[in-house]
Amino acid sequence: MRIVIGCDHGGFELKKDLISRLEKAGHSVTDTGCYTPEAVDYPDVAEKLCHRLLDEHYDFGILLCGTGIGVSIAANKIDGIRAAHLADEYSARMAKAHNDANVITLGARVLGPELAWSIVEAYMASSFMHSHHEVRVEKIMALEKKN
Ligand code: RB5
Numbered sequence: 590m591r592i593v594i595g596c597d598h599g600g601f602e603l604k605k606d607l608i609s610r611l612e613k614a615g616h617s618v619t620d621t622g623c624y625t626p627e628a629v630d631y632p633d634v635a636e637k638l639c640h641r642l643l644d645e646h647y648d649f650g651i652l653l654c655g656t657g658i659g660v661s662i663a664a665n666k667i668d669g670i671r672a673a674h675l676a677d678e679y680s681a682r683m684a685k686a687h688n689d690a691n692v693i694t695l696g697a698r699v700l701g702p703e704l705a706w707s708i709v710e711a712y713m714a715s716s717f718m719h720s721h722h723e724v725r726v727e728k729i730m731a732l733e734k735k736n
Contacts, residue, residue, distance in 0.1 A: 590648040595621040595638035600653025603697035635663035650692040657696035678711040685715035
């Protein structure tokens with residue numbers, strides 16, 4: 590898969606770990622930063638990654654911050670993004686199967702690297718179920734135009 594990944598300082602170490610695991614598993618990974626552990630603002634990180642994802646048609650994006658919450662809130666403000674804040678494998682599968690999430694967000698101060706990797710693997714192994722879920726996802730996207 591072609592994956593784009595980004596973080597703030599809170600997610601810096603976990604991002605390095607996930608990039609290494611993803612590359613070992615044969616995926617192509619683009620890192621949109623941050624590139625040092627110095628403090629950065631998570632809305633900037635989320636905005637940059639989401640525009641790269643949409644413009645360059647990656648399969649999906651991974652955003653990391655301390656909790657995963659800030660990047661999730663910010664990413665979901667961007668037209669075309671369905672970001673799922675994940676902390677367990679079942680939700681990871683459903684985020685793809687039911688919600689067709691195109692960004693997953695993880696809290697590096699909440700999850701250990703093994704659980705974070707299991708969540709990423711579970712999401713990647715899942716497929717969008719279409720059918721009535723498609724109607725619901727279309728309704729989500731219509732909210733961006735209506736409100
Ligand atoms: C940074 O200290 C922290 O606020 C950020 O990484 C994230 O957890 C925000 O939601």
